[in-house]
Amino acid sequence: MTPERQVERLIIEALGHNPTDDQRQACQAIVEFLFSPDPCQAFLLRGYAGTGKTSLVSALVKVAPRINIRTQLLAPTGRAAKVFSSYASRKAGTIHKKIYVTVLDSAGVHRMVRASNRHSYTLFIVDEASMIGIDRPSQGTGRSLLEDLIDYVLEGSHCRLLMLGDSAQLPPVGMDVSPALDIEYLSSVSPLHMSQYEMTEVVRQQRQSGILANATAVRCGVTMSAFRPDMLQFKLSGFDDVVRLNGADLEETLHVLYDSTSPGDVVVVTRSNKRANLFNEAIRSRILFREGQLNAGDxxxxxxxxxxxxxxxxxxxxxxxxxxxxxxxxxxxxxxxxxxxxxxxxxxxxxxxxxxxxxxxxxxxxxxxxxxxxxxxxxxxxxxxxxxxxxxxxxxxxxxxxxxxxxxxxxxxKFSYALTCHKTQGGQWRHVIVDQGYLTDGMLDHAWLRWLYTALTRATQRLYLLNFDRRFFTSEKE
The missing domain is CATH 2.30.30 (SH3 type barrels.)
Known part of the structure; x- marks a missing residue:
């Protein structure tokens, strides 16, 4: 058996279950990347919710020490790093913390500069790559976070970069696509030689999840070249983790949730800061009975x-x-x-x-x-x-x-009881209430579907669809 096949077998065994064809093929592609002699080789693993992308990467992290590969786990935000740590069973940190240091310049001003990469034979695994933008920060290196990340990894001795993300999620604010998941963009702005694999097959264990079933239906709309509003149909029958909720029942539902779980396990996802403000004000005054502008416990x-x-x-x-x-x-x-x-x-x-x-x-x-x-x-x-x-x-x-x-x-x-969808990216909550808000036919486009897909996939235990139009439920018994 070749060394490549031996490593594949170790990763598959570490999965702990029979892999899907997608997982097996993705594993083969990752191992080919790891064994490539090209020092500029990098890998992009795209995968939709429920396809087992995170399980496969977790297995890779477990096996890495056995094949003499060091790993560094990174994510764009602290919350995303916490989620990454939980499923990989290894400490993950933020990209900023890893690749930047703060120095005092000649004018006495603190500046953020890119740190030196002193790692060797290290695989840098970056989760939630769809969140990484290309804005040039007003304070710092004058280059984007994505460019600095690539430069940092390439500076190390025999270091490699593996980025993973979901291409159906919202791209960074103001962008139509996520540059870190765009292989053509990555090749155009760096010396990286990219290989990639995209996972689309849902893992068997996930098929009983109503959250995932509905998120997958929305994601199919994202990937359609011609989407019609009548194609979107939520499925509730046979699932107890997805609930249709109207405004009249919202306050009682919030009381039940806040009485039974931590406030940090519940979030309302909205389309605007204005809507988030309305929910935050109502939750603080009518659910948590907070009277001050800001209180202990907020x-x-x-x-x-x-x-x-x-x-x-x-x-x-x-x-x-x-x-x-x-x-x-x-x-x-x-x-x-x-x-x-x-x-x-x-x-x-x-x-x-x-x-x-x-x-x-x-x-x-x-x-x-x-x-x-x-x-x-x-x-x-x-x-x-x-x-x-x-x-x-x-x-x-x-x-x-x-x-x-x-x-x-x-x-x-800002208060975090209700947040815009961009603010929730990279995080997960047990209970997520998604607010449809004001919606016209002209707003039902691919950008809205990406917003909806991202919002639905924030929930891990129960999803509440708040004030969604009845036409999205016509396949359900009223």
Whole structure:
């Protein structure tokens, strides 16, 4: 038996069940990639929900030490890394934490630069690659996260990159496709020689899941070149994990869920920040009976990366957009620079070993209809804070003090009881309530189907379809 076939056998055995044809063929393709002598060879594993993509990668991670391959598991967000860790049974970290370090430049300003890759003979496995965008950050290397990731891996000695993701999920904001899952794009912007495999066959054990059955039906619409709205039909019969829910029953359902499980296990998925604000306000006041603008016990999601409140050498490295935190205490409400701030103690739920973070929060973003401060608001805050340092003669000195100002660096956060679909990507919740919201025939396109597919696949235990039009259930008995 050849070494390649021996490794294939080890991975299949580590699966713990009879593989699908898809899993077997994907395994063969991955092993060919691992044995390729090409130093620029990289692999792209695409797979839809329920196809056993994660199980196969988990088996690969288990076998890797036996074939003298080191592995590093990465994901775009802390929540995605936590999910990756749970199924791979290995610690996963964020891409940012792994490939960037924060340094102090000559002007006294903290800058994020790409770290040196000192690994050798290491396979970097990146989950939820559909979330990786190509925006150039305003602070950092001047290159996109995807470009820096590729450069980092190639810098190591005999290091390889394996990215996995679901091409039916939402692409990064403002994009039609996910660049990290686009083999032509990857080949055009890097020296990588890409090989790939796409998994489409649903694993037998998953076929009894109503969540997966309905997500698969939606995904089929995503992949159709010509989709008609009448093709979308939810299937409820024979499944107890998918529930049709109307607005009149929502409050009672939320009471039951919040009484029986942790608030962090329930999320409402909406199409806009405006809708999310309405749900967050109602949940806090009518379900959790919170009266203040912000209370101990509230759950928040970070709306913008922050490098001020956490030591760069700590487990977190920085506080990332999408990180979820529980408020332990709130104090010292201050109005300053035309904005409102509080001091807060936060526990970041996806980093259980991390210490409690003491920080300042900017309250304006809590109920804002924009994802974070708008450009105009950010500029207004910047100009107001800079007025404090007008007596400093040099511009560099002024900016040095600006970067040290705790109010300028206050965390921008939102309540996380209800979130937009983009904000939920990479995460999973036991109970997910998907809100149809305002919907016209003209909005029923492939972009909406991607949104819906991504929203449905956030649920692991029960899915609630809130206020969806009855035409999507015509195949069901009324």
């Amino acid at each position: 759950l928040l999601m970070v709306a913008r990366n922050n490098y001020y409140w956490v030591d760069a050498d700590s487990e977190m490295g920085f506080i990332a957009n999408g990180d979820v935190a529980e408020v332990l205490s709130v104090r010292n409400h201050v109005e300053l620079y035309g904005f409102h701030f509080v001091d807060a103690s936060l526990r970041f739920v996806d980093y259980p070993a991390a210490p409690v973070i003491e920080c300042k929060l900017l309250l304006e973003t809590l109920m804002s209809e924009s994802p974070a401060l708008t450009a105009a608001e950010s500029q207004r805050l910047y100009e107001s804070v800079m007025e404090d340092y007008a007596d400093i003669p040099s511009r560099a000195g002024q900016h040095r003090e600006l970067r040290r100002n705790p109010y300028y660096n206050a965390l921008q956060v």
